[in-house]
Amino acid sequence: MTNRTHREVRLTARPTGPVTDDLFEIVEVPVPEPADGQVLVRNSLMSVTAVMRTLMNEVTDVPMPSFVVGEPLHGAAVGEVVAAPGTDLQPGDLVQHRLGWREYALVDAAQAQRLAPGLLPDPAGYLSQGPTALMGIDRGAGVRPGDTVFVTGAAGGVGSLAGQIAKLRGASRVIGSTGSREKADRLRKEFGFDAVVIRGAGPIEEQLRAAAPEGIDVLFDNVGGEQLQAAIAVARRGARLALVGALATQLSDGAATTTPIDTLSLLSRGITMRGVALYDHLDIVPQWHELFAQGLREGTLAFPHARLHGIEQAPRALQELLAGKHLGSVLVEL
Amino acid sequence: MTNRTHREVRLTARPTGPVTDDLFEIVEVPVPEPADGQVLVRNSLMSVTAVMRTLMNEVTDVPMPSFVVGEPLHGAAVGEVVAAPGTDLQPGDLVQHRLGWREYALVDAAQAQRLAPGLLPDPAGYLSQGPTALMGIDRGAGVRPGDTVFVTGAAGGVGSLAGQIAKLRGASRVIGSTGSREKADRLRKEFGFDAVVIRGAGPIEEQLRAAAPEGIDVLFDNVGGEQLQAAIAVARRGARLALVGALATQLSDGAATTTPIDTLSLLSRGITMRGVALYDHLDIVPQWHELFAQGLREGTLAFPHARLHGIEQAPRALQELLAGKHLGSVLVEL
Structure with a gap:
């Protein structure tokens, strides 16, 4: 050997x-x-x-x-x-x-x-990356039936599953964000997203408001930055924002980036932001494997x-x- | 008449x-x-x-x-x-x-x-402002026995009660922030704060780190801005940050102010930020009156x-x- x-x-x-x-x-x-x-x-x-x-x-x-x-x-x-x-x-x-x-x-x-x-x-x-997606949907945001959910970085390995899991949990409307019209089309046609906002196609907040005229209940955030700010701007009272990734940092050549947040708007609307990382939630992995196996069998997850x-x-x-x-x-x- | x-x-x-x-x-x-x-x-x-x-x-x-x-x-x-x-x-x-x-x-x-x-x-x-203080301690942060708690704006009507309630809930160490040495002395001598950091007496983060060498479990935030950033910097894994006020905004002549937040640090340390406002928690008022009456009788609240x-x-x-x-x-x- x-x-x-x-x-x-x-x-x-x-x-x-x-x-x-x-x-x-x-x-x-x-x-x-x-x-x-x-x-x-x-x-x-x-x-x-x-x-x-x-x-x-x-x-x-x-x-x-x-x-x-x-x-x-x-x-x-x-x-x-x-x-x-x-x-x-x-x-x-x-x-x-x-x-x-x-x-x-x-x-x-x-x-x-x-x-x-x-x-x-x-x-x-x-x-x-289903364990991370499931963690964000269930533990970071606690998605409930009827929620309007915004998933940033929706074409990524985490986001593309997060949107599907949100639907499994009963979300009535799932909106994604991504960087190209081609990926946006695929997210809608192949992976069940109801609408997709596109980075570079105008202000995210405007696009998001058009996609969710009554606001969002949940953010599943892979990105940070402008997308997080837009989500806060259109968040409904009591919205739950799960912070799962920071692609804005990773895509900006690794430099730490900060997002300016108006804390007054968080408290006036009773908004919760919860950071979750998989190494604190490893017990979710077997739960994901079961959900995934069942979803693949039944055709409810891709x-x-x-x-x-x-x-x-x-x-x-x-x-x-x-x-x-x-x-x-x-x-x-x- | x-x-x-x-x-x-x-x-x-x-x-x-x-x-x-x-x-x-x-x-x-x-x-x-x-x-x-x-x-x-x-x-x-x-x-x-x-x-x-x-x-x-x-x-x-x-x-x-x-x-x-x-x-x-x-x-x-x-x-x-x-x-x-x-x-x-x-x-x-x-x-x-x-x-x-x-x-x-x-x-x-x-x-x-x-x-x-x-x-x-x-x-x-x-x-x-006890109802707001109790709401932040119990529902915003969920203070538990043994917690190290940082209360910003500790000399205000909300903060001065929040620190005392945190102690009632079993916090092992309560640190406040305020704007003068005189108020800091009174918070320690009259209202049970263990340490107080002072705006204008050097970087808040440095003072806070010295007052809480092992980090903080809870922030009760009345202020935002630099104090919120300092709290995030020294927050332990799983810390709970209750956003209760935005004095930084109110003291800056009412102009909306934003706090730059590194969301990667929130998720790497599993930190939760929860905005709470009393109009969403009015049922806490009678609970506060009972707690307050008892605390005044027993000398555990001033x-x-x-x-x-x-x-x-x-x-x-x-x-x-x-x-x-x-x-x-x-x-x-x-």
Whole structure:
């Protein structure tokens, strides 16, 4: 086993502007040997997500480790166990873990989660951002039947599922936002959004007011900035705003951005803003898998995603994600 | 009765800057005659509060009527019923209503709330801002035993009670903010605050970090702006921030002010911001009166307030309140 090699993607430097190819290096290294209690996994799929843009910087406010210059990046992956001495796992078991961006991963047994065979028809489903979407809808906002819901960043891996889950929870009207008319059309035709406002096609607040003349009850916010301000402007009394992502920050080359908020309007209309992050809500993951499996079976949920092929495409996958080229999750087959 | 006169305070113009004497006019008018279903009240006490600065402007985002140029201002008052034909009220009954800023008020019976005689030892207590304070502590923030609580605008009528209520609810440490060392000393010595940060004595965030080295669990915010930002900076994971007032707006001559908020930090630390306003929580008023009566009896609550004498002092009372001259509620005896 030791004379085999595999490829991993390393960070060469912290970005000072846009994410470019030269920030990544694909390196061929020996396939590692598992010690007792370790699991050697042949990764078959990994996901790229917007938070990776944040982790390319040195961040301290996020309880996830930043990427380290000179070392491989990391992120969710699924793969097959090759060897797992001294553990309960068997070769051939499908597992999920946090060491993507490499073809083979050496994972501590405690960090490798065995996936129930056959629960989801396609292992790619385990890399959906559904847990984050469900967390925001159920725990961040508490969507109830009859709600008018605004999902920002609706064409992303989180937003495209959040809109669908809001409908499952009885929302009477779901409005999304995205960056192009093409994605807006797909969100309406393929994923059940009732209306979509488009970044760059005029003031968001105006578009949102036209799409929700009686205001919104819920915001599921992946973006921040102008979109959050527009949502507050049209929020009804008692509205619940779930803060789930900060793409405005991630898309502005990682610089921290702030949103000017008129707190008087929050209190006069009894508005709640709740920040939620998945690492505080990990117990929702199995709940999501059940809901997802059922939704796929019954045709009430779809999993929008794009797949790129080969680890050498991973840096491009991240750049395309940040450029808004895809609808849904972005996965790389390894 | 009809040939008697009384005085009322009218708004002469909307302010374009600081609140000055010429914005008010004291006018002598006939004491009105109650029709059936109306209550004529001899007002004995009225309160002035910071929201009155907001209502001097033409505001639409607050579900309270703005003051009208050429008409008397309004606000909480207590007084004795003079006559109340065709109602359940009797002459001599003590009532609370919303038509202060005048010596006699003609109130619709439905708007006059009879006060239980003897519940509070001093009728002034009915004009405390305790309902707002209790709402913020219990419903906005949900203060729990062991919490470290930061109360901004702690020397105001709301803040000075909020700090005391937080202690009643088991907070282990209550930190206030105010504008002078003298008020800070009184908050610590007379009203149970553990520490007080002072506006103008250096960056609030630095002072707050020194007063709460392990961070805060709760913010009770009367102010917004820099103080809200400082609170977010030192908020612990899962912190609850109740937005109860926006003095930063009211003290900046009524211009709407916004607070730049880094939403990424709200979600990475699972922070909730909840705006609460009393008109959505009026059911808390009787609950407060009971808690207050008990706290006064047992010596666990004090009612800090200042009293000015005579309706002609009401405009000055509001100006002094906005200038931070007093500790606690500001009342005018009529």
